[in-house]
Amino acid sequence: MDGIDDSAAGVKRGSDDLLSGSLLNGPNSNMSNVIANGSDRKKFKADKMDGAPSRVLHIRKLPSEVTETEVIALGLPFGKVTNILMLKGKNQAFLELASEEAAVTMVKYYTTVTPHLRNHPIYIQYSNHKELKTDSALNQRAQAVLQAVTAVQSASNSLSGSAVSESSMTSTQSPVLRIIIDNMYYPVTLDVLHQIFSKFGAVLKIITFTKNNQFQALLQYADPVNAQQAKLTLDGQNIYNACCTLRIDFSKLVNLNVKYNNDKSRDYTRPDLPAGDGQPSLDPAIAAAFAKESSLLGLPVAAVPGALSPLAMSSAAAGRVAIPGVHSGGSIVLLVSNLNDEMVTPQSLFTLFGVYGDVQRVKILYNKKDSALIQMADGNQAQLAMSHLNGQKMYGKIIRVTLSKHQAVQLPREGLDDQGLTKDFGNSPLHRFKKPGSKNFQNIFPPSATLHLSNIPSSISEEELRTLFSNSGGIVKAFKFFQDHKMALLQMGSVEEAIQALIELHNYNLGDNHHLRVSFSKSTI
Numbered sequence: 001m002d003g004i005d006d007s008a009a010g011v012k013r014g015s016d017d018l019l020s021g022s023l024l025n026g027p028n029s030n031m032s033n034v035i036a037n038g039s040d041r042k043k044f045k046a047d048k049m050d051g052a053p054s055r056v057l058h059i060r061k062l063p064s065e066v067t068e069t070e071v072i073a074l075g076l077p078f079g080k081v082t083n084i085l086m087l088k089g090k091n092q093a094f095l096e097l098a099s100e101e102a103a104v105t106m107v108k109y110y111t112t113v114t115p116h117l118r119n120h121p122i123y124i125q126y127s128n129h130k131e132l133k134t135d136s137a138l139n140q141r142a143q144a145v146l147q148a149v150t151a152v153q154s155a156s157n158s159l160s161g162s163a164v165s166e167s168s169m170t171s172t173q174s175p176v177l178r179i180i181i182d183n184m185y186y187p188v189t190l191d192v193l194h195q196i197f198s199k200f201g202a203v204l205k206i207i208t209f210t211k212n213n214q215f216q217a218l219l220q221y222a223d224p225v226n227a228q229q230a231k232l233t234l235d236g237q238n239i240y241n242a243c244c245t246l247r248i249d250f251s252k253l254v255n256l257n258v259k260y261n262n263d264k265s266r267d268y269t270r271p272d273l274p275a276g277d278g279q280p281s282l283d284p285a286i287a288a289a290f291a292k293e294s295s296l297l298g299l300p301v302a303a304v305p306g307a308l309s310p311l312a313m314s315s316a317a318a319g320r321v322a323i324p325g326v327h328s329g330g331s332i333v334l335l336v337s338n339l340n341d342e343m344v345t346p347q348s349l350f351t352l353f354g355v356y357g358d359v360q361r362v363k364i365l366y367n368k369k370d371s372a373l374i375q376m377a378d379g380n381q382a383q384l385a386m387s388h389l390n391g392q393k394m395y396g397k398i399i400r401v402t403l404s405k406h407q408a409v410q411l412p413r414e415g416l417d418d419q420g421l422t423k424d425f426g427n428s429p430l431h432r433f434k435k436p437g438s439k440n441f442q443n444i445f446p447p448s449a450t451l452h453l454s455n456i457p458s459s460i461s462e463e464e465l466r467t468l469f470s471n472s473g474g475i476v477k478a479f480k481f482f483q484d485h486k487m488a489l490l491q492m493g494s495v496e497e498a499i500q501a502l503i504e505l506h507n508y509n510l511g512d513n514h515h516l517r518v519s520f521s522k523s524t525i
Helices: 068-078 100-112 140-155 166-172 190-200 224-234 284-288 346-353 379-389 462-470 495-505
Strands: 056-060 081-087 092-097 123-126 176-182 203-211 214-221 238-240 243-250 265-267 333-337 359-364 372-376 400-403 422-424 450-454 476-481 488-492 517-520
Touching: 056 068, 056 100, 068 081, 068 092, 068 100, 068 140, 068 224, 081 140, 092 100, 100 123, 176 224, 190 203, 190 214, 190 224, 190 265, 214 224, 224 243, 333 379, 346 359, 346 372, 346 379, 346 422, 346 495, 372 379, 379 400, 450 495, 462 476, 462 488, 462 495, 488 495, 495 517
Parallel strands: none
Antiparallel strands: 056 092, 056 123, 081 092, 176 214, 176 243, 203 214, 203 265, 238 243, 333 372, 333 400, 359 372, 359 422, 450 488, 450 517, 476 488
């Protein structure tokens, strides 16, 4: 079969060659006019990774929706990619690297690690072609993508030049990524990050933290190659629809030191690590899933451009989201423990958890008054409240928030006095999210020392508001009215003080039927 001349491609045809017009007219292809001799119907030889080395690689079994960028990303960690030819109709591609040495390194690596694109295993082998010559006029899209990716690669100080061995990559490029989440309207948990990034290779460690009011994470791969691929593919993508944008850079660190396994940090190679003082211990269900690539949420996340939106906006209520499997298979009930049993009330829990969803019922446990069950309107709101409030201080104690096995909070039987420990808030006028399309959906932020105040009557002065919040048991460090004086920012001495002030003063009657609205702010004064 080898040796048949193919003038359209400018190469010798081999068993891996598919350069026919009928194969190049798939979606997003500008190569529909390529002419070949019809021998594309010949069957392929058996899959193989060996054969005579060539700087041109033949990639097969590609998902139909895969893009040129994703195919190019396969080769970038090993050296400069000099050409690409997509065969959309046959789910195949040819990738040319700058040197044979780079191609050999790539093939060797993927011999030990099965490459995946969009969650599907793909096959890479040497091509019979030693060079990939394509008509630039017929291959404009692929060439434009190649140039753009190369420019991004150079601008990001990525790997460049000809051959780069795995050993040299390890010394010049970190396996640790620094991840910043912009526009975080919905919770991004450690488990969600693990699910997304593990599509590119083995994730060893993750540390999450908040800096400058932004959720950030450090994530360590087993191999710098995986970090390179993840950064190229995921940087700038949204985890959820129109929000939670990933900003990714390489960290200067080459190894993370994780001391505790909990909701904020995890070492997947050390499931025996303690939870740490004051931190919620790892849920047994998560611990059991250490070796799996599924997240706690059970989200069908495909970590590729255009497919990072597991949260679909509901047509019934813009801004509400539906996580597959959470409402049906998960729980809408939260278990809150380590509460201050002398201070906590159903009303205080309703107010605090109501920042992140519409609380339906609250039950403080009769025989364990430092614990409570809270029923949210849906599983998504339960996840949101758990993500933001787990580990926060309420009335001097660090609270633990987990999903409960209960599917609902039961009200006491009629006539039974439970000392006011159970309360039904189903018809409360104070629900923040019952109105479809409410702006409150866009103003959900983690607890912070800065509070956003609204619905302030014109007769109320800054001094009166400062006094009101000081009397809640904290120190007012800063205050700023908005231009219309109907809203303001107020900074307390700590996050704990802000949480207490919100609990006490949200819905506070300022007179003239103006009830103060209090929420956490992402801003600083």
